[in-house]
Amino acid sequence: MSYLTLASRLLTGTLLTGALLLPRAAWSLDLAALIREVEQQYHGTSSHALTTMQVRTANWERTLEMEAWSLGRDYFLVRILEPAKERGVATLKRDREVWNYLPKVDRTIKVPPSMMGGSWMGSHITNDDLVKASHVEEDYTFRLLEETADHWLIECLPKPEAAVVWGKIVYRLSKQPRVPEQVDYYDEEQQRIRELRFDDVRRVGDRTVPLKLTVTPLDKPGEQTILHYRELSFDIRLDQGYFNLRALQKH
Amino acid sequence: MLTALAFRNLWRNRRRTLLTLSAMVVSAALLILCLGVYAGMIDDMLTTTTRLYHGHVVLAAPDYHAHRTLHAHLPESAADLPTPAGVTDMVGRTPRLRAFGLLSAAAGSQPVEILGVDPVREPTVTTLHRQLVAGRYLQAGEAGAAVIGSTLAKKLGVAVGGEVVVVTQAADGSIGNDLLTVRGIFTTGDSRHDGRLVVTPLPWLQQLLVLDGRIHEVVIAVANPLQAFADADRFNAVLPAGIEARDWGDFLPEMREAIVSFDVSRVIIAGILYFATALGILNTCFMSVMERTREFGLLLASGMRPWGIRRLVLLETLFLGLIGSAVGLLGGLLLTWYMQAVGIDLSGTITPITYAGSTILPRLRAVFDPGNFLFPVVMLVVVALVAGFLPANRAARLDPVAALREE
Numbered sequence: 001m002s003y004l005t006l007a008s009r010l011l012t013g014t015l016l017t018g019a020l021l022l023p024r025a026a027w028s029l030d031l032a033a034l035i036r037e038v039e040q041q042y043h044g045t046s047s048h049a050l051t052t053m054q055v056r057t058a059n060w061e062r063t064l065e066m067e068a069w070s071l072g073r074d075y076f077l078v079r080i081l082e083p084a085k086e087r088g089v090a091t092l093k094r095d096r097e098v099w100n101y102l103p104k105v106d107r108t109i110k111v112p113p114s115m116m117g118g119s120w121m122g123s124h125i126t127n128d129d130l131v132k133a134s135h136v137e138e139d140y141t142f143r144l145l146e147e148t149a150d151h152w153l154i155e156c157l158p159k160p161e162a163a164v165v166w167g168k169i170v171y172r173l174s175k176q177p178r179v180p181e182q183v184d185y186y187d188e189e190q191q192r193i194r195e196l197r198f199d200d201v202r203r204v205g206d207r208t209v210p211l212k213l214t215v216t217p218l219d220k221p222g223e224q225t226i227l228h229y230r231e232l233s234f235d236i237r238l239d240q241g242y243f244n245l246r247a248l249q250k251h
Numbered sequence: 252m253l254t255a256l257a258f259r260n261l262w263r264n265r266r267r268t269l270l271t272l273s274a275m276v277v278s279a280a281l282l283i284l285c286l287g288v289y290a291g292m293i294d295d296m297l298t299t300t301t302r303l304y305h306g307h308v309v310l311a312a313p314d315y316h317a318h319r320t321l322h323a324h325l326p327e328s329a330a331d332l333p334t335p336a337g338v339t340d341m342v343g344r345t346p347r348l349r350a351f352g353l354l355s356a357a358a359g360s361q362p363v364e365i366l367g368v369d370p371v372r373e374p375t376v377t378t379l380h381r382q383l384v385a386g387r388y389l390q391a392g393e394a395g396a397a398v399i400g401s402t403l404a405k406k407l408g409v410a411v412g413g414e415v416v417v418v419t420q421a422a423d424g425s426i427g428n429d430l431l432t433v434r435g436i437f438t439t440g441d442s443r444h445d446g447r448l449v450v451t452p453l454p455w456l457q458q459l460l461v462l463d464g465r466i467h468e469v470v471i472a473v474a475n476p477l478q479a480f481a482d483a484d485r486f487n488a489v490l491p492a493g494i495e496a497r498d499w500g501d502f503l504p505e506m507r508e509a510i511v512s513f514d515v516s517r518v519i520i521a522g523i524l525y526f527a528t529a530l531g532i533l534n535t536c537f538m539s540v541m542e543r544t545r546e547f548g549l550l551l552a553s554g555m556r557p558w559g560i561r562r563l564v565l566l567e568t569l570f571l572g573l574i575g576s577a578v579g580l581l582g583g584l585l586l587t588w589y590m591q592a593v594g595i596d597l598s599g600t601i602t603p604i605t606y607a608g609s610t611i612l613p614r615l616r617a618v619f620d621p622g623n624f625l626f627p628v629v630m631l632v633v634v635a636l637v638a639g640f641l642p643a644n645r646a647a648r649l650d651p652v653a654a655l656r657e658e
Contacts (some may be wrong), residue, residue, distance in 0.1 A: 059322040060424040086426055100418070102428045107416045109355045114362050122424045 042196060046071045046238045050231040055123045056224045064121065069159055069236075075243040080121070091120065092248045098127045101248040117165070124194075124215045124225040128165065139164050150175050177208040193218050204232050253559065257566035271535040272575050278528045278577025280586055282521055282627040287368075287617035288586040289520075291594075293402035293513050294618050297506060298477050302378045304448075305502045305625065306345075306470035307479035308486060313495040315467060316502075321350060321422055324465040329494060330372075331654055332469075335485045340474035343375025346466040348456050352419025352427070354399070354449055358408030363399075365417060365449045367456030376472040379437055379450065386411035386435035394455045400445035409433050409447060417449070421461040429459055477510075517623075521630050528631070530640040536568055536642035547646050548654025564646050568639025569596035572632040580628050590617035 046069070064204045065082035076093040080086045081225035088103035098111040111118075116128045121223040139162035146153035168186035173179070179201050185194035194217050211229040261268050301307055309316075310332070312323035330346035348367035353360050370389035374380045379398070380388040380595035389396055397415065409415055413433045421427035431451065439445055457463050473479055479498040488498035500507040540547075547560055 055424060057424065062424045086392065088500065091428055100415065102418065102426070105416050105430045109353065109360055109416060111417060112353070112360045112362070115353055115360070119420065121427065122420055145353055214504070 005113070046233070046236050048231075048233050048236050048238075049229055052121060052228045052230060053121070054224075054226040054228075058220065058222060062122070069238060069242065071238050071240060071243060075240060077243055077247060089121075091241060091249050093247065094243055099245065099248060101245075103249075106249075108248055124217050124223065138162070140169070145170065151181065174201075179208060179210050200228070205234050207234060253563055254566060257563050258570055260563070260567055261570055264542075267535055267538065268570065268571070271571065272578070275528055275533045275571070275575030275635070276579040278524050279576055279627050279631050282524050282585040283543075283580065283583025283624055284590065284617065285520060285524075286517055286623035286627065287619070288590055288615055288619050289513065289517070289621055291590070291616040291618045293510065294550055295614075295616065296509065299378075300503055300506055301403055301479075301499045302472060302642055303382075303441065303477050304377055304379065304389050304444060305499050306376050307476055307499050308395040308471040308475045308483045309497050309499075309502070310471070310486065310490065310494050311497070312493060316497060319349060319351075319467075321339030321420070321460065321462075324348070324422075324462060325469075325494060327464050327466050329466065330469045332490070332494075333403040335489045337485045338473075338482045341482075342472045342474055343372065344469055344471040345369050345372035345376045346453060347373075347468050347470055348453055348460065348462065348465065349467050350419045350427075350456065352417055352462055354407065354431075355416040355418065356407040356409045356413065358395075359406065361403055361406055361447065362449050363403065363417075364450045364614070365419065365451060367451050367453040367455060369453050373450075376470050379439070379444075382386050382437040382439050383435045384438045386433070388435055389450065389452055393434075393452055395429065395431055396452060397431040398437060398450040399433055400448050401436050401438040402442065402446040403449070404433065404436045406446070411436060416453075417459070419459065421459065422465075423461045425461065427459040427461070429455075457630045476548075491650075503539050512514055517626065521627060525630060525634045529634045532568060532571065532635055532638035533641065535571075536564065536639050537645075539567070540564060540642040540646045543646075544649065544657045547649050548651045548657065551649060551651040552655060560649075561643045565636060566642035568596065568635045569632070571639075572635025575635065576628040576631040579631065580624060583624065583627065587617045587619060587623075591619065 023087045049068045051066050051068060053066060055062055055064070064080055064081055064082070064086070066078050068076070068078040071075045074093075074095050077090065079088065079090040087204065088101070090101040092099040092101070098116070099108055101108045111127050117126055119125070119129050120129070138159075140156040140158055143155045143157070144152065145155045152171075152173045152175065154173065156171070158164045158166065158168075166185050167188040167190055170184045170186070171180060172182040172184075173183050180198050182198065183196040184192050185196070187193050194215065197214040198212070198214070199213035199214070201208060201210045204211075209229075209232070210230065213227040215225040215227075227233050255356055310326060310329060311324075314320070315323040327346055330344065334341060346369055348621060350367075351364045352363060352365055354363040354365075355361075368389070370391050370393065373509065374388070383398070384401055386398070397417075399409075399415075404410065407415060415431050417431055418426065418427065418428045431449070457465065471482075473482055476499060483498040483633055484504070484599070485494040490496060550560060551557070592612055596614050598614065
């Protein structure tokens, strides 16, 4: 499962279901069935969120205010509210496609395959992360590494034929409440290169979710992306028609 | 005395000597021509590669070359630093700013390299403005204009006058995006430029990237690319901290290799050509030595030392070598001169070929390089002497009594 997967889940508010899936899959004998079951749980799950994204790199630091909508695992729309210079810049994720709308030039641009590994909105999240989210169980096999009274440690290894960027992903999930605590991403040399940390666990409606997500690229000291949910609501009324290119341009 | 004798001996079988000489002349002349044309190709490659895009000496932040990171920039004044003493053949220099991003039009989006240039100074360094196949080059004071590669234009489905959107990340982390009007389209033959290079005015790119008054590199062109290595050192001796000069060998290591391999292949070509010639000389000498067995026996019997005989035969081949290389040199000079002045245009049959990052033009043209004349001439004399050694040895070792009995 890619880091982006989780990032986008958090963004879209579907993180909880994703987190639930993994521990169960890890000890289940019939993994495929479980995953199918979970996949269907996503349908109909929608969310709306107001988030603050703070990005710090070696050369600059900035804060973006964003509004995001999601439907299931395949539809996702996010629009920048602040800073003013970039107000209205929007990203639409539809299945495996990512589109960006640029109000300054009034154009919608589809991110080409060659740019999918590129940074999303200047953060430490890539376009690929947004898309691969939907295909985790297709690309990885899961194994329970450790189980204690309060958490699970789950290792995900890519399937031989899977076109993924990570060599290994390790999830640390809390049992009570059932939320992810940390995700470590390893490259093909089994070197840990990215870390995702979850904090600020709150109750939102009838779910419990971490509202703060910190992405730290370990190969770039001092750099970080922090996503914080200021407002989050689930199961709002949205349909697929909302996630079209015209909606992307709406101010 | 021996010298005169050796010279006279050469002409005792005039036809054979002339035949051998003609083989030597032809091989030397052809080798000179061949090396001249080869050097011409290398010269073409060097000029087209270095002057197309990279230039000869590049001043940039020390860590810029490795990663081309947006943040390793210099003040624009770096483009007007004093030229160090000893750098005498500079023909131009120009500031540049570079970014990587996405260029988008109706037909799709492509990852591109966006190069911000000074429309007036850039043409003094690089030749891209001469590679236009449509439209025109950038003009001074123009904003929002671009000259793009032909492959890129085709992929995006844009023509001159068309609009494209450029998206990149600015130095402050914001999303830099703007519209560009395609003013010109170039074809270089190098897919890396034709398929992904976008040339824009420097001030426009500075604004897009939020890098006012900043540049990434100063590109310098010199008259002789092979002089650039020394010139880069001269710059480094006087450049302030935070700026480093690099020569084109760092940007085009394949070209540097090609120059080195040229010297190796020169020896190999000469080796092959001269091996055949050496066999011819060997044959002639052996024949003439065998024919003169009685004569050598007589000389030995009348008191000539074996080394005298050896010297006589070696002198004969030396003369052969000297005459052959002199005439060969003349022939080679004429052929090279013709190929330099006229050349052969192959553009009707082949298109430009991109090899090792550079373009080989569809033409044959020779250049004059003293080494390409000296080397074949000296080698031919050496080859003649080596080929003469065996027959000379044989003649020297003759038993005078047995030799005299020979019919």
